[in-house]
Amino acid sequence: MNSTLTITRREFRSNFDSPIAYVVIALSLLFVGWLFFSQFWTVNRATVAPLFYYLPWAFVFPIIPAITMRLFAEEKRTGTIELLITMPVRDRDIVLGKFFATLGLIAVLLVLTLTYPYTISRIGNLDLGPVWVGYVGLLLEAAAGIAIGLFFSSLTENQIVAFFLTLCSLFGLWAVGFLSSDTNGPLGNIISFVSFERRLSPFSRGLFDVRNAIYFLSVTAFFLLATMRSLESRKWK
């Protein structure tokens, strides 16, 4: 079996061997569901827009930092990384295996949230096109966030440090978007360019813009490569 797939399988299963995945998913579903439906009855319109507003926030805090913090930090702390790396696998297999396993966990979470649009489609007339595009956007944003979390986890043995570094980075990349409306000139352009919020909002309105997809994929690729370099750096330290 392909080494990346072997590692993906093990990592995906190990998510469910610790309570973190269950707690984070359950709390996020409850919290986002509560916010979503409380707005839904107020607006009184068949829309899932609140879902695409609150779920990215839940990704920033706590979902992605919580599920990525242990990926390398825990292996470094316990020493299992040494046994894994000295197997006949490439560093890239290890990084991609962990990445896809975590993306799989997010996919499980997103599938569970499908109950919200499903419920609304039963009681109202919901346009499903924007819903699917919104989910694609969420998955792309999650992929970028996971790659960032994976990178910070590879820098330290301390899960808490990895958690906060990821949280601060994601929060910065998300919240910086709120400054863009008040900032003009080149700085405003830069903020709009890097902001996760600005990049994601077209998806949540049902607009699939290839440039935004490429942006998220580029961030993902950049941080996956950075993680591979970080893992490789053990050789030279």
Place this chain on the structure above:
Amino acid sequence: MATDVMIHTKDLTKRYENFVAVDRISFDVHRGEVVGFLGPNGAGKSTTMRILTCFISATDGVAKVHGFDCFDEPLEVRRVIGYLPQRAPLYPEMTVHEYLDFCADLRQLPVGESRKKSVRRVVEVCGLNSFYQKEIRSLSHGQRQRVGLGQALLHDPPVMILDEPTADLDPNEKREFLTYLRDIGSNRTVILSTHNISEVEYACSRTLIIANRDGKGGRIVADGPVEAIRAQGGTVRYQIAVGAGDSGKLPSGRELRTTLGEIRGADRVTELAAPDAKSVKVEVVGAKDADIRGELRRAVADKSWELLELGRELPSLEDVFRELTLAEDRRDRLPAAAAAE
């Protein structure tokens, strides 16, 4: 006769920012050799093993395993080695069965009867049967160590690199494992680091001693079969048992020590536990190039004691190890000001 070089290092050096961990070490290990890698803590044993397993890279020098370069061909090297790092780090949430299956997948052992056979062999050799379906988190240290050994043996590798493999095993498990190593060592290469010298004497056909020198990184200070290394020591030991004899009075340990200590060439005299109440036993340490058995015999006769036993033997491996590595250890224990002088 072993001829194939399975592990080759030449001027292997690992420098960190502030210190040199391994300093230009060179050695070859051949097929069919079980090599004990001895050295005090911090001498560079684990660093050397980590370079050989491609976990870290050397700063300088050459390291090859089975002809593959550890720097340029890490995947090929990892395919031919079975490695057990210190403390056998394993995934606690997996069962032993799942873990071995995971390792077999990573090692790309084909699924089917041959894989089952490999797993069965490992389960039998490492004694994993009684906890095969248990989660690793519930196992004792010794059981985890055995699982770690299991994964290192799973693909029947021609080269095994084991970092303190018996650290958490009980005496029976240790002996069983060492016997197994000795058996499999006839047609493959094993290099194991340990602090336990008796294990090296029991299982290893050859010993490498690595020690820090002059405050620098680890260097090879002895290399060869156990007997040859023992012969490298600068001392020999005489064991003497004495009875009352014509004097009619058994000497005290102190009396015997004083008498023998006056002989020229007897550098150190230590009392040993006597086998019975009718004798006193001491050990005399002297220079290797002198034989003072005649003087010892005469000194005993002069006191009219009876000489029950007199033997001359090379120092133990432990003595040589201490002799070769203690100087640096003492240096480490000096107060900072004295060390800086």
